[in-house]
Amino acid sequence: MRVSVRAEVCQGHTVCHMNAPEVFGLREDDGHSEVLLNPVPEHLWTAVEMAADSCPERAIVLDKAVERRPAE
């Protein structure tokens, strides 16, 4: 999974950081989100999905194209 934050949409609610601090950092001056870790390691997928679903601005975009490896 890859994740991005639409900078023009983010307003610095910081909810992504509360959910997945390893993946979402906060800018020093205004607390707007910046992605720290891409692609997202599998053990953090749930936390990142939680972050995306909690963002009041819907600023987080998940690219799940690479999410599931073909079975076996």
Added chain:
Amino acid sequence: MSTTDVRAMTDFDHHSPELAPDPFPTYAELREKCPVAYSEKWGGFWVITGSAEVIEVAKDDDTFCSGQGVSLPTIGQARPLLPIESDAPRFRVYRQALDPLFSPKAAERLEGDIREIVTELIDGFIERGSVDFITELGQIIPARLTLRMLGLEEKEWEWFLERIHIGVHESAHDLDTSVDALIEVYAAIAEGLEDRYDRGEPGTDVISHLAYFEHEGERFSEEEILDICLLLLFGGLDTTASLIGRALLHLGRHPELRDRLAADPSGVPLAISEYLRFETPVQALGRTCTRDTVLGGQHIRAGEKLWVVWASANRDATAFENPDVIDIDRNPNRHIAFGVGIHRCLGSNIARSMANVTVREVLARIPDFEVPDGVELPRFHDASVVFGLTSLPAVFSPGAPSGERS
């Protein structure tokens, strides 16, 4: 969606004393029947209660501007509250100056100050075994912290609180008293500002920072700084107290949840998010439509006022499962208690920090607190903007002061 020129009408009045004790059933009815409805009260305005419509309005700050006021009717001050009653591009300059002072990092740096105030206040009542969580804790913390941040007299918190209360809650009922109270607060801030100018160099407090902040070589006017500082007092006091009250009322009535959070305080931030959603302290704010448009199938005309009800959006079943139930583990929780769009609450990080620290300290020091059944739980008599308790009596096993009292 079909549109019609026949307006969905309501007799909704956000200042009504009948609404104040519990506005949520009224919001639910409006959401169900007409999430965008027109009321003829207060000169006429649209009341927006559906989640999708509330978000659409708040995010479209070109069509729905803030620069013509966010209270309804206007609060009585001759000047706008800044930056909330301004629009881009000037709005961005105000936020550029203010954001660093209210950022997550700034909130983190203030945690020591918050804990010191909370500790001192708990020390003041811990031997008694009873407390009023609003008047002896919840409303004092944000008042003292805000005055400390501004660099005004922290020990005068009661004087400021009284006048801000009048300004927030009386504007629609007793305009003269409201204006008089605000003029006194303006004067107190102006005195502080003169003092900062006299010093001739920037200090560390907010007033000083604003006095010497430059954008493209220009400083803010004195009036702009007073308008900003008044909003910082307006925005942070009753709102944070209401959040703390909501949290401690719920935990004081649900000992199993209280004990669980006391044993594992890592759950406190999620719980605070849920209290923000469930009983949003800032119920609603106004906007003005700048061009004819269609919203929720209704034709809105340029110049018309809108009343954007965050608290209703946060109870919308299209956005939340079981919206009328408090679930302190709710996650994801896409609440919009701090608004959405460019005007997102400036103080959100510090407000959450105050609530988190307060709840943790209360759980740690008076873990068996209870809000007895049958006690009176009065609320503000006008719930148009701020909804919250004005008193929250609780009892607990007495404990010892921390000895850290300064």
